[in-house]
Amino acid sequence: MSALKIEKGSSKHSAYDLRDPRAQAEERHTLAVLVDNEAGVLARVIGLFSGRGYNIESLTVAEVDHTGKRSRITIVTTGTPSVIEQIKAQLSRMVPVHDVMDLTVEGPAVERELALLKVAGTGDKRVEALRLADIFRANAVDSTLESFVFELTGTPEKIDAFAELMRPLGLIEVARTGVAAIARGSGHAVSQEASVSSSG
């Protein structure tokens, strides 16, 4: 019966359970979200992530269907499996969201990111940078006597690797777009089908 005794002055408990029950391993998922291209929709999606404490590793957005006024948001996020499920459910129920695809679980997908890297240097380092750029199939899109701007497309890992190699060779600035992704094969987003074909 001792459990029923009221312990006065105990500070064992707070008004909330302060232990975090979510001690699972985190996973990385790429989500594609088709939304109405209207004012405030992106803010609503981002607000969901900040408001509920979800992570965003990368986010890209652009209109993909002018006639149907649809934009596609690609979000790379990390979280435990239950958090990832929550993110998808929370996104799906938003009024301006048409479709949510988890490209990480819905079969193989292609992920690409574009980066612009500015490398400054002269002499051997400059030659080495150009040689490595050739190996990575990066294009030099701007050049001065003491600098290059390389354009590189690939997976985030490939861009990471290239940036690491450029660091000792004079890397001074990086701009990255974040990931765009699409499923391999002939399958496609259901709600995009109608609008893309109707727009001809």
Added chain:
Amino acid sequence: MVVQALKDQGVDVVFGYPGGAVLPIYDEIFQEAGIRHILVRHEQGAAHAAEGYARSTGKPGVVLVTSGPGATNTVTGITDALMDSIPLVVLTGQVPTFMIGSDAFQEADTVGITRACTKMNWLVKDTDRLAETIHEAFHVATNGRPGPVLVDIPKDVQFATGTYVAPQTADLGHYQPRVKGDTEMITRLVEAMETAERPVFYTGGGVINSGPRASQLLREFVAETGFPVTSTLMGLGAYPASGENWLGMLGMHGLYEANLAMHGCDLMINVGARFDDRITGRISDFSPHSRKAHIDIDPSSINKVVHTDFPVIGDIAHVLEEALRIWRARGSKTNREALGKWWAQIGEWRAVECLTFRNSDTAIKPQHAVQRLEALTRGHDRYVCTEVGQHQMWAAQFMGFDAPNRWMTSGGLGTMGYGVPASIGVQVAHPDALVINVAGEASWLMNMQEMGTAVQYRLPVKQFILNNERLGMVRQWQELLHGERYSHSWSEALPDFVKLAEAFGCKGIMVKDPKDLDDAIMEMIEYDGPVIFDCLVEKHENCFPMIPSGEPHNKMLLGDATTHDAIGSSGAVLV
């Protein structure tokens, strides 16, 4: 055009407060007879009044306020509605489109501020889109899981003329949530119900939101299966408190038998509730031996907090109808022998009589006051609102609701100051009913200005204040968990509530002797007009039972007047 759209949506009442940026709409209201406007005293009051109206009628509540401070003052009410899934349509004025972003007088980024607390919101920049957006707003607020929406209308858009679109021809967007549950999953749930040894229905506000049909189906299902049923704070009234299988409310201040049934069950059927932390206690020890079904219209509620074995996404009425049909078609089977033992076990828990308290001849015990209020108002056409705190829990424990939409309380957000305006909204919708706001003096003061609204519109709301001159629930936590250090949890310089009532032009009653309580309550009921009832109660009473946060259901604290010895041997194992 705005007023036409509201009329076409069947709106008869608007709660609002005028200001510069909504004057064109107020001018329309002045010239149109079809819509009743209730002038509140503060915009937060408008939002809570609309919530009370919506909760007690099942129709969306409509709020009309001006830009800037008018809009920001509604934010608490809108957030409250979001947490409790109450359909609200909030119309806000905005500075003219060409002045947006210039920090104009009474400008605020209303859609930005309310984005996180609305189900959806819109800024209308084109008068031709105005009617259609309002129709879409009603569609979104009332379909799927209900919630608040906001339409921000710049003043130039209000002035300009545009094409009106009727609701029948309006484009309502693509929002069309699924209402029918998956038959295969429902069948699996029915199979589990047929063999369950210790089942329990755990019902929530979703049953009430789904409409009277859902409550009716729940009652049939419970009656025919013989399963016990408990409910969250938000779901009270869906199953009648006078019903045979009623266990009482569950949760942090829920009944002993309800919480131990949840802890000890082998099949939990969650109908329109959301495994809130005030319900579950410590998640890892929450109902450890049960399989769990969860019926909810919102897919994001499923598996959010607790893993579910039988998830059914759909409207409660649709799903219950289908489940009942399948269960009957399969022969209406239950495990009767095991159910008998389960009820015997529940009977032992009931014998603890967890709500027992030590009454007094000299001071009014708050539980006693609520008990007497319940006894003397039971037969009336009655609606009860509350504020937030100990009095709210005592009202939930000691008052019985036999029908849905009769109990209005701030559950999810826990908004002190909800009750006064909510009671006004309820009384507007039900002018001849007995509407009572069970309050604490601290909560009550937060929106007491709305008594002016009650007096102006002759709304005979009864403000039943349990006055302990303390922030009772805060004080209780400080006593039990913070070493009795009562940091800022008492009210000094309280007003004389009787004189306050007279100042507002309504009736004030003060009672402090238990002998006078019944007569005073009768006087309150019989008075034809608003009453402020100041019930001076025992100052240090605690609200039990109580599950401290972070503890499982079987670690309840009981008051010292309960009959502990009645716990049988099998019950003691769980304790």
